[in-house]
Amino acid sequence: MAKYKAAIVGLGDIAVRPVAPAFDPVLGEEEPYSHAAAYALVPEVEVVAVCDIVPAALDNFARLWSHRWPGVRLYDDWRTMLEKEQLDMVSVVTPDHLHADLAVAACEAGVKMLLLEKPLATSHEDAQRIIDAVERHGVVATVNHTRRYGPHYRWALHQLRQGTIGQLSAIIGYYGGPRAMLFRNTSHMLDVICMMAQDDPAWVAAELDKDNQDYGTVYKGDGGRDPAQDPGAEIWIGFAGGLRAYLSALKTNPEEMNIRLIGSRGSIILRQREAELELASGWRVTKQSAPLERFSRSGEMAAIYELIQIYETGQGTTQCPPREAYKTVRLLLGALASNAAGGARVPV
Ligand SMILES: NC(=O)c1ccc[n+]([C@@H]2O[C@H](COP(=O)([O-])OP(=O)(O)OC[C@H]3O[C@@H](n4cnc5c(N)ncnc54)[C@H](O)[C@@H]3O)[C@@H](O)[C@H]2O)c1
Numbered sequence: 001m002a003k004y005k006a007a008i009v010g011l012g013d014i015a016v017r018p019v020a021p022a023f024d025p026v027l028g029e030e031e032p033y034s035h036a037a038a039y040a041l042v043p044e045v046e047v048v049a050v051c052d053i054v055p056a057a058l059d060n061f062a063r064l065w066s067h068r069w070p071g072v073r074l075y076d077d078w079r080t081m082l083e084k085e086q087l088d089m090v091s092v093v094t095p096d097h098l099h100a101d102l103a104v105a106a107c108e109a110g111v112k113m114l115l116l117e118k119p120l121a122t123s124h125e126d127a128q129r130i131i132d133a134v135e136r137h138g139v140v141a142t143v144n145h146t147r148r149y150g151p152h153y154r155w156a157l158h159q160l161r162q163g164t165i166g167q168l169s170a171i172i173g174y175y176g177g178p179r180a181m182l183f184r185n186t187s188h189m190l191d192v193i194c195m196m197a198q199d200d201p202a203w204v205a206a207e208l209d210k211d212n213q214d215y216g217t218v219y220k221g222d223g224g225r226d227p228a229q230d231p232g233a234e235i236w237i238g239f240a241g242g243l244r245a246y247l248s249a250l251k252t253n254p255e256e257m258n259i260r261l262i263g264s265r266g267s268i269i270l271r272q273r274e275a276e277l278e279l280a281s282g283w284r285v286t287k288q289s290a291p292l293e294r295f296s297r298s299g300e301m302a303a304i305y306e307l308i309q310i311y312e313t314g315q316g317t318t319q320c321p322p323r324e325a326y327k328t329v330r331l332l333l334g335a336l337a338s339n340a341a342g343g344a345r346v347p348v
Contacts (some may be wrong), residue, residue, distance in 0.1 A: 002044055002046055003044045003088075004045045004046070004308065005048045005085065005088065005089070006045050006048065007047065007048065007087050007091070008091040008092050008093060009091065009093060010093035010095070010098075011058065011060065012214040013034070014034055014093060015035045015036060015061075015093040015115065016034055017048070017139060018064050018065075019031075019032050019037045022244040029088075031298060033299070034183060034303055035300055036061070036064070036117065036270050037240070038299065038300035038303075039091075041073075042305065042308075044308055045089060045304065046069060048085060048087070049067045049075060049085050049156050050073075051074075051075040051076070051077070051078045051081045052076065055078075057234060058076065058196060064080075066146060072092070072302075073085070078105070080107065081151060082105055082106060082109040083109075087109070087110075087281070088112050089111065089112065089114070089115065089295065089328075090111050090113075090115070091115045092106070092114065092115070094117070094221045094223075095222070095223020096122055096221065096224045097116075097123075097219060097221065097223050098223060099116060099120065099130065100121050100129050101128050102125075103116055104130060104131065107134055107137040108137065111139065112311055113139065114139045114142075114307075115141075115142060115144060115304065115307065116141060116325075117143070117144050118144055118145045118146075118187055118188065118191065118328075119143075119187040120143050120322055120325040121185055123210050123218070123219065123329075124217035124329070124330075124333060127325075127326045129183050130136075130322050131322045131326060135323075138309045140311045140346050141318065141322055142303050142318035142320050143243070143324075144300060144303060145188060145191035145192075145320050145325060146188065146300075148319040148320045149282055149298055149303050149319060150299065151295055151298050152290050153195070153275070154244075154253040156196065156268045156270055156275050157196065158278060160261065160263075160268070162301055164265070164277065164279075165265050165279070165348050166169075166263040166264030166265035167263060168197070168243060168261060168262070169263060169264060170245070170258070171259065171261055172246050172247075173189055173192075173193065173245070173247045173248070173249075173255045173258060173259035173262070174246070174247065174249065174253055174257070174258055175189050175246040175249040176232070176248075176249070176253025177249070177251065177253070177256070178227055178249055178251060181221070181230035181232070181251075181348045182208070182232065182249070182252065183305050183332055184221065184224040186249040186332075187245070187332060189247055189259065189329075190328045190331045191247045191320070193237065193259070194331075195308075196261050197239045197243050200239065200240045201239055201240070201327055201330060201331055202347065202348065203237070203334070204235060204236065204338055204345070205338050205346070206234060206334070206338040206343065207339055208231040208232050208235065208336075208339045209232040209252075209326055212339065213233060213339070214343060215339060216336065216340060217340050218338070219332075219333075226235075231251070232252075233247075233250050234248050234338070235331070236345075256272075257272055258270070258272075266279035267280075277289075277290070278287060287330060300344060303319070306318055312317065330348040333348075334346050
């Protein structure tokens with residue numbers, strides 16, 4: 001019998017997508033992308049309940065996953081679910097602006113581990129409520145800023161900590177395409193910048209995509225669906241220790257992501273699924289790709305194992321506790337405030 005009982009709330013694609021077969025059957029399947037696919041590979045956890053307010057989403061979950069968890073109970077109200085189930089772990093996979101009430105209630109209901117989708121929240125108040133509840137109830141929590149658990153990004157962080165490129169002096173990135181939406185997806189880029197800076201952001205200056213001068217200082221999106229309500233942005237960040245980062249995340253940029261970590265002896269270039277080291281000497285550059293080793297854990301699966309390990313040992317912190325993920329929320333809301341102030345630097 002599994003040691004821990006889990007529930008998934010919000011049954012969109014990132015919650016339920018089944019694993020796809022690899023391009024060659026010899027390789028089995030691709031690594032899990034969704035919460036359900038990750039839980040399915042962790043024998044310590046049984047998904048005992050799921051919740052969505054849309055009946056078709058519940059039906060879809062049952063169709064895709066009831067073979068794996070035949071007894072799973074389907075709820076259309078997470079309050080009822082929290083009352084009836086004795087849950088150890090909850091995945092919060094509701095839309096971007098609907099994480100806080102559920103996360104706080106789960107902490108109050110005695111849930112021990114939380115896997116929260118990003119961004120942590122879309123307002124300071126909601127972010128603060130989650131941080132307070134998690135810390136007050138001693139819940140082990142991580143925010144699924146996926147790259148924190150991605151091998152190439154962890155390789156880059158390891159190189160930085162080893163001093164391979166010397167002292168980090170700047171971070172420059174770009175991101176684009178129709179879904180370069182500030183809260184929904186650019187939040188990943190801002191989180192990578194915070195992860196690599198290993199510092200607290202002090203100020204931000206930003207301009208949103210054109211025609212958004214009057215967007216205002218409050219998130220106006222619908223949780224991540226309609227790109228029109230969640231613009232792109234150009235963002236300039238100052239960290240407390242003096243490091244600067246610049247990110248161009250406009251919808252008119254190419255549909256690609258790229259972050260360059262610039263150090264005193266070279267750079268690391270991070271892309272969606274690869275990373276490269278460039279060491280400079282006398283105008284010559286030596287290049288080296290991140291090793292393509294395979295690991296037994298990455299993505300949501302690594303996050304789930306990390307939650308369990310920290311819960312069981314009482315030691316350590318997750319890769320992205322809510323207080324760490326709040327840095328990105330501060331930058332997102334700071335970007336709106338700066339845009340409203342004509343691109344001025346604003347403290348975050
Ligand atoms: N980490 C990643 O790479 C990644 C990728 C995709 C999405 N996400 C995040 O996951 C979250 C969900 O994204 P999505 O694309 O699946 O969104 P979605 O809108 O497609 O699905 C969200 C689901 O939540 C349900 N829901 C809404 N309110 C609810 C409530 N009160 N109780 C129960 N269910 C409710 C909706 O009916 C819907 O089925 C977002 O925060 C998003 O940013 C993260």
